[in-house]
Amino acid sequence: AGRPPGMRPITPPAPEFPVGAAWLHSEPLTFERLRGRRVTLVTFLNVSSLNSIRTFGALETWWDRYSQNGLMIVGVHDPDYGSDRDLNWVRANVRRHDLRFPVVVDNDRTLWKAYDNEGWPAHYLIDHRGLIVHDRIGEWGYRELEAEILESLARFNRYRPPPGHARIEDP
Numbered sequence: 001a002g003r004p005p006g007m008r009p010i011t012p013p014a015p016e017f018p019v020g021a022a023w024l025h026s027e028p029l030t031f032e033r034l035r036g037r038r039v040t041l042v043t044f045l046n047v048s049s050l051n052s053i054r055t056f057g058a059l060e061t062w063w064d065r066y067s068q069n070g071l072m073i074v075g076v077h078d079p080d081y082g083s084d085r086d087l088n089w090v091r092a093n094v095r096r097h098d099l100r101f102p103v104v105v106d107n108d109r110t111l112w113k114a115y116d117n118e119g120w121p122a123h124y125l126i127d128h129r130g131l132i133v134h135d136r137i138g139e140w141g142y143r144e145l146e147a148e149i150l151e152s153l154a155r156f157n158r159y160r161p162p163p164g165h166a167r168i169e170d171p
Helices: 056-069 087-096 111-116 142-157
Strands: 022-024 039-045 071-077 104-105 122-126 133-137
Touching: 022 087, 022 133, 039 056, 039 111, 039 142, 056 142, 071 087, 087 104, 087 133, 122 142
Parallel strands: 039 071, 071 104
Antiparallel strands: 022 104, 039 122, 122 133
8 A cells, every 4th residue: 555644745736737728528627516526637648758658558557447436637738849749749649549538738837837747657646635635747657646546536436446457566
């Protein structure tokens, strides 16, 4: 299991999603609407970055396993190059990678700056109260992140995985 709930030195409220940003697979979401209803994994990614692409399998597995049990995953696409800013290009790449969770397009890096983010992929786990309870920048660490997801879901709605449940392993 991860660190005990009271051990995190900082539990800031999660920054709100930007108003007016383009969303794929969802109407615009807000933490005001998610608070008390979902545990949310905000994942900064770039749909053309190999580092991000390597995390898509884990994200989709968690979506399949936990979205019906209280987890919301929100991908935050941040551009690296000019072509990464084109909404049709982003939409085509989200479709090509078969991503099914909501993705917000953060072309002006509003969320990137609000989270003081430093790279892709970066994962921020927000509990049902709207507080950041875990963060990780870079690839891998799936077992630890999944343990944090399960702890947050247990605190939220007492969710427990079925017997024999195997967590994702780092490749």
